[in-house]
Amino acid sequence: MKIKYLLPLVVFSLCSIIGQNLNGKKIYINPGHGGHDSNDRFIEATGFWESEGNLTKGLYLRDLLDSTNAITAMSRVTNFTADDKPLSTIVAEANAFGADYFHSIHSNGYNGQANYTLVLFRGTDANPANPQSKVMGQYIVDELYLVNNVTAKYNRGDYSFLGYYLGVLSGLNMVGTLSEGSFHDYIPESWRLMNLDYRENEANAISRGIYKYYSAGDKPVGEVAGILRDPTKTVSYYYITSLGDNKKPINNFTVTLQPGGKFYNGDNKNNGYFIFDSLAPGPYKVYYQAEGFFYDSASVTVTANKTVWAIKDMAFDYTIPPSVLSHSPTDTPDSIRVDESISITFSRQMNKTSVESAFNITPTAVGSFTWESGDTKLTFTQLDFLQTSTIYNINIDTTAVSHWGYKMDSNYTFNFTTKSKDGLRIISHYPADSQQFIPCRGQIRLVFNSPIHTGTLSGAVKLLDEGGISQSVTSVEIYSLDGKGYINFEPSVPLNRNAVYNIFLDKKIGDLDGYKLRNDIEIFFTTKAEKYTDGFILDGLEDIGNWVAPSSADSTTGVDTNNTNFSIVTTKKIGGSKSGKLQYKFHAINGVCQIQNSVPYEIGAVDSSIFGIWVFGDLSHNILEYWFYDNTTSNIMKVIDTIDWAGWDFKYLLNSEIGSSGDKQFHSLVIRQSDTGLLNGTIYIDNIQKDALTNILIEKENLIDGYRLYQNYPNPFNPTTKIRYSVPTLENKLMAYVQIKVYDMLGREIATIVNEEKSKGNYEVEFNAKNLASGLYFYTMKVGNFIQTKKMLLLK
Amino acid sequence: MKKFLLTCLVLPTLVFGQQIKIVETKKITESGDYFYPRFSNDNSTLFVTSNNYNGIKSINLETKNEKVINNYPGAGYDYVISEDGNNLICRPYNYIDGMKYYSIISQNLIDLHENILEKDVRNLSWIFPSKQGVVYVKEGNLISSEINEFKNYNEDIYVYWDNWSIIIERDGNRKEYKPFDDAIYIWISLSPDKSKFLFNLGNRGTFIADLKGNILLELGKDVLAPEWSPDGNWIIYMNQTDDGVNYLTSDIWLVDANGNNKIQLTNTDDMLEMYPKWSSDGKMLTFNTIDGDIYISNLSFE
Missing domain, CATH: 2.60.40.3710 (Immunoglobulin-like)
Known part of the structure; x- marks a missing residue:
């Protein structure tokens, strides 16, 4: 027969059991469960399997009983799942064996916060199915209580205790009991159960109960057991103070017993347990030795047929130099x-x-x-x-x-x-930190130094408004190119004008190598104040119409015609369902890419009329130009902007700014390659129009509906950070007296960073903490009755 | 009391071309401590005992009247009815010095008159009915008691467990048979035609072996408490699962004697059916539940 676990059986020496004799009594032992399977119980924190604990105790018990002339049988002697028998066969075996007594060995589990000894017999407390089972149970529970470090003991009828009958005690044709020696899910006890000698002494206690029940004689010898603990340290798991389990057990100690010179080396399983057995009654001295603790001793008197406790709280040797x-x-x-x-x-x-x-x-x-x-x-x-x-x-x-x-x-x-691979960093982003005049329909672009692991992005990228409310986004693009990671997205609806927004990047964002951002990142930006109202739409770019391909346009030069084209697409749009997409590639600087309409659009001669086009910028930093004919069909080239934005923005000029007089015609949009611009890019255009309306949102400041103190950024910081705040429109006065002060964790004032009158508006102030220690600080804004405090973390 | 789901017990099955099904199931007892039922030889009566085999009662299936046969500890374990149906022979025990000592008591089922055949013997096991009395194992020897005459018995075939072995006694020849190892072999029973026998080894399962000890069939680890049908064509058994302390499920199954078909007869979510027994005509089953209720099911063979 294969033995899966070779258990070190240390049978109590024969000399210790002289006088005990079970005279052929038949005892059936059932170590409960078995096989590390679904009906086993495992304590992950300690590595304890109930099946192993039960089997160890069962084998010890069998050897003890066999050595005193019992006839024993066991339901299992291995810990294979295959040898874990059905309950009905265990009961049938015990009956066929003609057992005089049946005992099932278990440890208990509940909520991790109890540790008592329980013995069950079939029936109710008052009416056991076999009265002798209750008598036997009392003997066993009394002995178990003396050797296990538990709070209480109970000998109960299974129906009274559980409200139902235990299957394992059902159908027994003999005296039968089940013991739950202690609770394996109470972590201090679980660690003790990892000590084989602790299990052995539980078997010893069960046997002692059996001997007493049968009046089979007492052992003439006794045991000394103990637990070494460090009273200065508290365990990190749940404990019961009355059991002393709050104090951390000591590992790898040596205990010596005199006279006799026996010694016990403690294990490293966080139980501090030791035991000496087969001791003649009388006085002994126990000497305790553990590294880092003062040498100590205790006197004990051994009593026959009993375990005497010699628990020791060791005194910490504080004089030893640290290492x-x-x-x-x-x-x-x-x-x-x-x-x-x-x-x-x-x-x-x-x-x-x-x-x-x-x-x-x-x-x-x-x-x-x-x-x-x-x-x-x-x-x-x-x-x-x-x-x-x-x-x-x-x-x-x-x-x-x-x-x-x-x-x-x-x-x-x-x-x-360190390795050559750098950690994950954001190397560029649009908008830049604190950038202003960002289009309300702009596109957010984030560039990282490594491709991003998309599995780390859930909830990790947010676009927040001034109130910290997350904004819905669309057109999310996540990709890698040339060893870098890119994330692009747009707000689902236009952002508010002249408002502060925050792009929040959680530090859980990671790359494919498992590197994560070192800290959370916040990027603040302010949107444009301008408001646009469409005028007369000259071309909604719903079809190609009379647009000429760049390669065929009059003035296109220096472009790679194979990679330059203009088409109508549905992927992006301002109005209707389509827009024009210009994909371009220059050979070199100073190239010109023209998209030309062979039938120019009349835009009139009214000086105040606004001509404009919605342009989806690509951050190429090339030059955007609109080209017109005057009333003599002379070409007028107007530089509109450097393409330093991403996403949709309305790019316009007044008719008067075009120059010349009389009616004018718009015929081309041009990308002119600049010294600092990219050689390739893609823009979209939509809703070419005249007579558009724009206005600077002066009233925006009126939207500041109260004093605001914003979260500093960056945070954590070292040593500088920026703090933004807002002052609303004031009633009956133009200025408000604003104070912003910094305090440490003890409430001591550290610095005053604003202390002056401010008119309505948004402000930003820098705080430098170069002379401060790392730690948590608070900053408070006070204006009249308005007081608001926020936290910031300085990490040096 | 748990509601009994009759419909779940009616599972038509097909064996040897026959459709077998439970057509009716009756609850015989109200809630109580009734376990391990078996039919009388004429199927008019059920004999039951308690969970721990203390005492025996009879229940008249027509009148439902209960009669206490005796209250002896252990009497309900391994008792037999004589072949003429007139006597019940049981093996109760007394604890003496913490050890079980057995007696063999024959009781007349009409007047309950007791005839004590053995008294307080330590090693006394396995009772078998014989034509005029009883055969049992005493101190490892097969003993026959016929009209109070005791003798070594050598006129039939008996199979039982003793000395960590299966003992095959055939016409006075004793053979110790250990199909696997020294072990406690359980649920040993001779087929009706006495050509083969069932046995179970807890961690191996249930097997059928011939009288020479050759294993003919491995029925599986799920076949528990098996019993031959009266005609020897089928074996009824329970299939239980547990968590090491408590029973989780138990249903009654059939398998044909060739081990070819396993057929589930009960499939209830709210009841654990255990320890089925045949009636002598093979038309009924009786079983108990984990809660101590007794049922009888009528079988249909079509």
Whole structure:
């Protein structure tokens, strides 16, 4: 038979059980569950499987009973799923075996916050199906309570306790019980159950209950068990204080027992448990030794047939100098990512200020410190990415002291080298930060230094209005080109005029290599104040009409005709269902790309008439020109703008600005390649018109309906950041007295950054924190009764 | 009480060209501690016991009258009815010094007169009916009691578990058979024609073997508490699932004696049907639920 788990069976020595005799009693043992499958119970935090715990206890119990002349049978001796028998066969086996007693071994689980011992028998508390089952249960629960670190004990009828009958106790033709020794989902107990000796002593307790029930004699020897804990540290999981489980168990200790010189080496499974067995009754001295703690001892008196507890809270040896136990990144052949944080784990609680002062990174990197694990682990997180392909040196000098003021014996230093791959950055964007006069129908363009992982974008890119309300967007384009990542989108409806908007990029945005933005990014911009009203539409660009291809136009020159064309498309439009798309490519600078209408449009001679075209800009920084004929058909070329916008904008001029007099005709739109412009691009045009109306939105300021204090940007910052605020139209006066002050976390005033009268309008002020320490600060705007406070984070 | 879903129990099935279905199911008992029912030889009566086999009652299927046969601990486990149907022979136990000691008591089913055949024997197991009395295993030996005359029995075929083996006794020859290993083999039963037998090993499943010990058929791990039909053509069994502590599902199934077809007879969501038994004419089934209720189902063969 294959044994899946070779369990170390340490049977209590025969000398310890002299006098105990079960005289051929037939006992059937059922270690519950089995096989790491769906009916098993697993505690991820500790790695404990109930099937394993039950089997270990069952095998120990079998060996104990066999050594005292019982005849035993077990429902399983392995932990294969295939050997996990149906309940009906387990019960049938026990009956066929003619067992005098049946016992099912389990550990309990509920909500992770209970830990008591429970023994169940079939029936109700007052009316057990077999009264002897209740008697047996009491013996066993009394013994289990003495060896497991639990809060209470219960010997109950299954129907009374559960409200139904247990299947495993159904159909037994003998005395039968089920024990739940303790709760495996209570994490301190789960760690104890990871100690095989703890399980063994539970089996020992069950056997002791059986011996007492049968009056089969007592063991002439006893045990000393204990738990070593650090009273200065609290565990991170749920605990029951009355069990002492708030205090962190100590690993890898040594306990020695005198006389006899027995020693026990504690495991590393966070239980601090030890036990000495087969001890003759009498006085003993227990000596406790654990690294970092003062040597200690206790006196105990061993009683026959009983486990005596010798739990010890160890005294921390604060005089030991601190040392570094580990660090990361480690010196490995592979270089280190530029977004890697630096962690250093110390042997004991540290004085944080001293360590942060003693920390030195070369080349210099600005970042922040965080502490965890009881101030034993320091993590330094850089505000920006580390430099690429750079050897960094970290040094902690001996001014770093422990919480108790003891210095490190020597400096601690280590190096690592960063990879050549940079972290994810945004390298350009439109609009630029704080850019004004952005078209209300503009297009947002974001360019990253790496292709973006689209799976990281959900909810990570937002266009926010002044109130922080997310705006609906459309025409989203996400693509990569030449090793860069691009994200373009447009607002679904035109943005408000003369309004501040914020493009918010969450730092969860990542590239294909798993690098993420180092911080959240906010890009503020202000829209144009102009309002446009369509005039007489000369051409809605719904069909190609009399437009001549650029290659056939009179003045086109220096273009790559294979990659230059003009067509009518449906993908973008201002009015109707289509627009004109001009895709162009120049051979070199000073090229001219003309789209010409062979039947020019009459635009009249009224000086105040506005002629304009909706143009979807491509940020090419080439020159946009409109060409006209005057009344003598002489050509007039008018520079309209540098194409430094993206998205739709209305580009116009007054008839009077065209020059000349008399009726004029519009015949061409021209892209002229500039010194600083791109060689290729794509624009769209729509709704060529005359007699359009525009007005600067002077009244926009009236839309400021109250004082506003906006979130600073960037945030976090180092060392400067900008703070925007608004002053509304004022009643009965022209100016308001505005104060903006900065405070630290303790409420101390740090700086006054605005302290003067302001008229209505939007303002921005820069705050420089070069003399301040990293941390959280508050800034407050106060105007009359208006007070508003926001937080900002300085990371150096 | 859980509502019984009769329609779910009526599952027509086809075996050997026959359509087999449950045409009617009756609940025999009100809620209570009724378990492991079996028919009397003439099918007029059900014998039931408690969950832990304490005592035996009879229930007249016509009048529904209940009669206590006895209240002995363990009497309801492994008892038999004599072939003439007049006597019930059971094997109750007494705990002495924490150990079970068994007796064999024969009771007249008319006047309940008791005849104690054995008294407080430690190793006493497996009772089989014989023409004029009973055969049982005492201290590893097959003993026949016929009209109070005890003798070693060597005139028939018996199969049972003892000494971690299956024991095949055939005309006085004893053979220890261990198909897999030293183990507790359960639910051992001889076919009606006494040519083969069923057995189960908990982690292996249910098998059919011939009297030489050759395994003829592996019926599977889902075949639990199997029982031959009176004509030996079918085996009825329960198919249960559990979570290691509690039963989750249990239904009654049929498989033909060649193991070719497994047919589900019950399929209820709110009831766990367990431990089915045939009537002697093979036209009825009786079973108990996990909650201790007794049912009888009439079968139709078309």
